[in-house]
Amino acid sequence: MEKNNLQAALQKQAAFGADLDLKKFDDNNDVHLQSAEDLSASGKAKLEKVGIDLQESNRSATFVQVDNAQLKSDVKPETPLTLMNTGLAAQKYPDLVEKYWWHAVKPDTDKYTAITALEKENGYFIHVRAGAKIAFPLQACVFMSHEEQLQRVHNVVILEEGSELNIISGCASDEAVEHGVHLGISEMFVGKNAKLSFTMIHNWGHNVAVRPRTVTLVAEGGTYISNYVCMEKVKDIQMYPTVRLQGKGAVARLNSVLVAPPGSHMDVGGKAVLEVPGTRAEIVTRSISTGGEIINRGNLTGDAENIKAHLECHGLMLSNEGYIRAIPELFAETGNSELSHEAAVGRIAPEEIQYLMARGMSEEEATATIVRGFLNVNIEGLPATLSKKITDTLDAFQMNKGM
Amino acid sequence: MLNIEHLSVAVGDKQILTDINLHIGYGEVHVLFGPNGTGKSTLISTIMGFENYKVLEGKIVFKGQDITRASCDERARLGIGVMIQRPPTIRGLSLRKMVEICGATSKEAESMAAWMGMTDFLDRSVNEGFSGGELKRSELLQLMAQKPELLLLDEPESGVDVENIALVGRAANYILQHVDCRQDKKCGTSCCGHKADCPKNNPLAESGHSGLIITHLGHILKYVPASHAHILYNGRMTCPKGDPLEVLQCISRMGYEHCAGAACARKG
Numbered sequence: 001m002e003k004n005n006l007q008a009a010l011q012k013q014a015a016f017g018a019d020l021d022l023k024k025f026d027d028n029n030d031v032h033l034q035s036a037e038d039l040s041a042s043g044k045a046k047l048e049k050v051g052i053d054l055q056e057s058n059r060s061a062t063f064v065q066v067d068n069a070q071l072k073s074d075v076k077p078e079t080p081l082t083l084m085n086t087g088l089a090a091q092k093y094p095d096l097v098e099k100y101w102w103h104a105v106k107p108d109t110d111k112y113t114a115i116t117a118l119e120k121e122n123g124y125f126i127h128v129r130a131g132a133k134i135a136f137p138l139q140a141c142v143f144m145s146h147e148e149q150l151q152r153v154h155n156v157v158i159l160e161e162g163s164e165l166n167i168i169s170g171c172a173s174d175e176a177v178e179h180g181v182h183l184g185i186s187e188m189f190v191g192k193n194a195k196l197s198f199t200m201i202h203n204w205g206h207n208v209a210v211r212p213r214t215v216t217l218v219a220e221g222g223t224y225i226s227n228y229v230c231m232e233k234v235k236d237i238q239m240y241p242t243v244r245l246q247g248k249g250a251v252a253r254l255n256s257v258l259v260a261p262p263g264s265h266m267d268v269g270g271k272a273v274l275e276v277p278g279t280r281a282e283i284v285t286r287s288i289s290t291g292g293e294i295i296n297r298g299n300l301t302g303d304a305e306n307i308k309a310h311l312e313c314h315g316l317m318l319s320n321e322g323y324i325r326a327i328p329e330l331f332a333e334t335g336n337s338e339l340s341h342e343a344a345v346g347r348i349a350p351e352e353i354q355y356l357m358a359r360g361m362s363e364e365e366a367t368a369t370i371v372r373g374f375l376n377v378n379i380e381g382l383p384a385t386l387s388k389k390i391t392d393t394l395d396a397f398q399m400n401k402g403m
Numbered sequence: 404m405l406n407i408e409h410l411s412v413a414v415g416d417k418q419i420l421t422d423i424n425l426h427i428g429y430g431e432v433h434v435l436f437g438p439n440g441t442g443k444s445t446l447i448s449t450i451m452g453f454e455n456y457k458v459l460e461g462k463i464v465f466k467g468q469d470i471t472r473a474s475c476d477e478r479a480r481l482g483i484g485v486m487i488q489r490p491p492t493i494r495g496l497s498l499r500k501m502v503e504i505c506g507a508t509s510k511e512a513e514s515m516a517a518w519m520g521m522t523d524f525l526d527r528s529v530n531e532g533f534s535g536g537e538l539k540r541s542e543l544l545q546l547m548a549q550k551p552e553l554l555l556l557d558e559p560e561s562g563v564d565v566e567n568i569a570l571v572g573r574a575a576n577y578i579l580q581h582v583d584c585r586q587d588k589k590c591g592t593s594c595c596g597h598k599a600d601c602p603k604n605n606p607l608a609e610s611g612h613s614g615l616i617i618t619h620l621g622h623i624l625k626y627v628p629a630s631h632a633h634i635l636y637n638g639r640m641t642c643p644k645g646d647p648l649e650v651l652q653c654i655s656r657m658g659y660e661h662c663a664g665a666a667c668a669r670k671g
């Protein structure tokens with residue numbers, strides 16, 4: 001990509017979401033913290049909430065970036081994977097740069113990708129050798145500690161043929177950070193017969209704006225499972241991760257669980273492009289508004305014969321404030337494809353609450369049970385402690401009566 | 404156990420039940436007949452306390468306690484359990500979890516489900532995609548775990564195949580803790596269950612559990628001994644103390660209107 005084309009792209013508004021004025025934020029590469037141990041207690045607590053275990057038990061590797069600086073990049077001994085800062089990897093492996101860097105995400109997609117491509121590279125580079133099946137999850141944490149920070153991240157994940165990896169990617173900001181912008185570009189390459197589970201959990205500050213840009217390419221026989229969980233207030237997040245199934249038998253499943261408290265705006269989509277015959281995709285979203293705004297975009301594009309994909313988007317309004325909008329799109333370009341969608345947005349049916357009450361539950365218990373059931377999508381690859389945390393968060397909800 | 408006095412009920416602006424009186428003693432099983440749309444399900448829903456059913460007049464007393472204004476869950480905890488005609492689906496809540504919520508241990512849930520032929524359904528969402536007969540078994544399984552003292556069944560046999568009606572009957576008897584003596588031959592003759600002159604009309608009346616069963620064709624009565632029958636006609640209760648099988652015969656021969664009228668009142 002020509003540098004001046006990218007310069008021009010710095011002005012390019014994104015297809016969706018409010019336009020952010022990046023100049024208002026501090027695009028520095030200063031090191032604000034020396035090590036993960038220096039994080040504030042509240043910061044550490046937040047990391048735990050997004051699935052990051054600083055004790056590193058049951059983890060194969062750990063990566064921590066704070067603001068725009070890498071603090072930690074450790075791989076447990078004898079683990080057949082490479083993990084390092086993306087900028088460092090770019091210097092070390094020019095052939096990989098040639099083959100992968102900015103091949104999944106176009107750098108001139110919008111101003112956010114452009115600025116990330118132009119500036120010094122940060123983020124994680126993960127490379128799993130052919131045939132290596134990594135038992136424990138790799139955890140990667142991107143943390144914002146500095147007020148008015150513009151955080152840029154470029155992640156590159158490469159799974160070679162027949163390898164398997166489970167990534168827990170936790171993103172959060174310190175309690176003290178009132179305002180900030182997080183730009184996260186992730187390019188993922190799932191090789192032939194490889195399997196990647198990617199679980200991303202967000203927990204941002206009240207005034208943080210977030211613009212992830214994720215594209216995953218899946219080769220023949222490969223499997224990509226993406227889980228996205230955001231249950232805390234975030235001022236403005238807009239993302240539309242895309243997975244392109246490029247080899248026969250490639251499979252993708254994208255799950256999202258969103259809870260939007262008052263003051264949140266979540267514009268979260270998911271797109272699967274089925275480029276060759278014999279590919280399958282499923283996008284499942286569960287959204288709850290407790291007063292915030294949620295837009296669920298979903299897109300299935302079938303470019304080939306003999307493909308199958310389903311889009312499912314269910315929303316539950318638990319408040320009279322806020323809204324949930326579901327915008328499903330299906331594009332079938334051949335006669336022999338099976339694309340379907342199912343969208344439903346509504347309140348909890350009173351009959352359901354009454355039914356559970358007739359079995360002895362209080363109104364609050366009944367409501368919580370229905371909400372929990374609603375969010376109970378089968379999230380593969382989620383560590384047990386994390387799914388428990390999600391349940392606990394739900395239990396802690398203060399349900400308004402008489403919804 | 405249950406005393407309903409001068410009960411009038413409306414749904415929305417529409418009055419459906421007028422001046423209903425119903426007394427169900429400990430250990431008694433009553434049957435409720437009546438044409439479609441006459442208010443039978445409304446009565447059961449009002450006894451359970453579902454919120455859409457507005458009591459305009461009268462009261463409901465359960466085990467000596469006035470529950471006319473009590474919430475649904477209070478009534479459940481006091482010992483009332485219901486099988487409704489069209490139970491909703493609860494997505495994401497497994498039947499297993501539901502049976503445990505109703506009061507079974509996980510081991511009991513397993514064995515009760517096996518008994519009800521519902522093992523394969525335990526890990527499915529409650530009622531999701533269940534067939535008509537499966538819904539009834541799902542409801543009964545939950546009620547087995549809930550162990551109510553007053554069992555309200557709304558057309559338990561509708562949509563159930565011939566073989567499964569026996570199972571539904573056994574489940575109802577289990578919950579009522581009644582034994583169908585006609586099969587156990589405890590009574591020696593076929594007298595029990597439906598003849599008022601049989602001394603052991605309610606063979607397990609000592610359990611004290613009572614029931615109110617809505618049925619159109621009465622198939623369930625082959626399996627569940629019932630002591631009393633009523634006809635609900637035009638929103639009013641008639642025929643207060645009929646014998647279930649005789650009332651059923653009357654209805655099939657002469658129709659609801661006739662039986663709800665003088666002919667039945669004479670017998671009662």
Ligand SMILES: Nc1ncnc2c1ncn2[C@@H]1O[C@H](COP(=O)(O)OP(=O)(O)OP(=O)(O)O)[C@@H](O)[C@H]1O
Pocket residue numbers: 414415417419437438439440441442443444445446455488
């Ligand atoms: N929620 C409601 N809104 C409006 N009308 C209702 C509602 N519930 C019941 N009704 C009406 O009340 C009347 C009695 O209904 P109910 O369900 O109690 O009848 P039923 O005797 O159980 O009939 P069936 O034998 O067909 O089950 C019917 O006319 C029905 O349409």
Ligand SMILES: [Mg+2]
Pocket residue numbers: 443444445488557
């Ligand atoms: Mg009915």
